Amino acid sequence: MRSERTHAVGRPAKQLRSRSFCRSGQEEEEETFSRKRMNSFDREGGHCTEMAMVCLTDFEEYAKEHLSKATWDYYAAGADDCCTRDDNLLAFKRIRLRPRILRDVSVSDTRTTVQGMEISFPVGVAPTAFHCLAWHEGEVATARAAESVNTCYITSTYSTCSVEEIAAAAPGGYRWFQLYVYRDRKLSELIVQRVESLGYKALVLTVDVPYTGKRRNDIRNQFKLPPHLKVKNFEGMFQQETGAPEEYGIPANTLDPSISWKDVSWLQSITRLPVIIKGILTKEDAELAVEHGVQGVIVSNHGGRQLDGGPASIDALSEIVDAVQGRIEVYVDGGIRTGSDVLKALALGARCVFIGRPVVWGLAYKGEEGVREVLQILNDEFRLSMTLSGCRNVGEINRNLIQVSKL
Structure with a gap:
């Protein structure tokens, strides 16, 4: 990615309308921009000026106000006490950095590789x-945003757009499933x-959901998809009996809690794609x-949505990196803001x-453009933090940057 920005981080947010699809099953409902973002007043010009979207928390606040309560609660949910x-x-x-000084960081490069x-x-x-x-175009908008900034998008099984629609919308994008x-x-x-036939480049096997965690607000809200939305990847694949238990329009007993390591080997036997396991702690x-x-x-x-009381992802990272000793690539999600x-x-x-939730906040704000802004802000912040720590590229980042006494 070029060091210059296509969209400035601190530019004012336009007075647009956010679109949410979960208002008691209604069709698209539009709302005007939040008054909270129109709270400054130009005394000389006599008109309101808008606050800038400068960090991911700004998108979070916008999404919380503009999404329905049930939708916000679903995205924000954690298991049990949300610890x-x-x-x-x-x-x-809690983690502190050890920045190095007097290193020439006049030129920096944030590029890296994943799976080659x-x-x-x-x-x-x-x-x-x-x-x-969160947005009427859903995963199609997300895929386009990821393609536009040249990063990897892991498409969810539970997408409200099909894998075919996503691939067609961003044909040059780098996608895992x-x-x-x-x-x-x-x-x-x-x-x-x-997904193999559509050019997805890896399979991400999620292994931490033998059963769905208890998310209290979803239970209180009796959360379910509105009638006009479907889990598109499963359309026509089930013959559901009327009144049978279901979860998001899919038979409730679809997931297999007996999954074990032998199923990893089975998956490898039916695909040519790399297999990545998600949910290791x-x-x-x-x-x-x-x-x-x-x-x-x-x-x-799983964003704290499964077992409450487990470790924060970042706290588990070092143990896993040490265990694999560079033999496979290690990634992390959860809490990155x-x-x-x-x-x-x-x-x-x-x-x-x-990152998961921040992408949804970007969608709620402005669809594809909102997701792109979220990613660009995070990239700009990363470049700044990297260079302020004395590193010019990702290859120079190592554990010497971490203040071990604070871990």
Whole structure:
């Protein structure tokens, strides 16, 4: 990515309308821009001026106000008391950096590679569900934004746009596909065949959902997709009996809680694509992942949405990096909100980080352009943090940047 920005980080946010699709099952509902972002007054000109979107928290505040309560609660949810969800953020704040000085950082480069493919900066888009709840174009807009900044987008199984629609919208994009193993293995196999034929470059096997975590607000809100939205990747694949238990329009017993390491080997036997395991939090499982020949692991606690009381992803990272000893690539997600968070993760050994909720906030703000702004802000912050720490490129980032006494 060029060092200059296509869109300035601190530019004023336009007075646009956000579109949300979860208002009691209604069709698209438009709202005017929040008064909170129109709270400054130009005394000389006699008109309101708009606050700038300068950090990811600005997008979070916008999304919280403009999305329906049920939609916001779904995206924001953590399991049980939300301790792990919250600790994902707090853990980054506990880490301190050791910047080096008097190093020529007049030229910097944020590029890196993941699975042999070059991306513009070490931040990718994590798999999150139901993007059409935040913006009418949903995952299509997300894919275009990721393509435009040349980074990796992991498409969710639970997309409200199909894998075919996403591939057609961003034909030059670098995409992986997030996969679950289902009781009916043929269902998983059919999806693998589809994404292979569409040019997806890797399979991300999510392994931390034998059952869905307890998310209290979703239960209180009786959250479900509005009738006009579907999990598009499964359209026509189920013959659901009327009144049968379901989750998001899919039979409730579709996921297979008996999944084990032998299923990793099975998946490898039906695909030519690299297999990356998402949901690793311990060195023991990291070592097993290496033994089973996977090409990478994502250190992840599912955004704190599954087991409450587990470690923050960033706290588990070093243990896993040490266990794999460079034999496979290690990525991390959960709690990344600033460029310095990205720097800390790379210093602790991550090849790349992935962000989930901030992408949805960008969608809620301005669709494709909003996601692109989120990614560009994070890239600019990362470049600044990297150079202020005395590093000119990602190859110079290492654990010497971390103040070990604060870990």
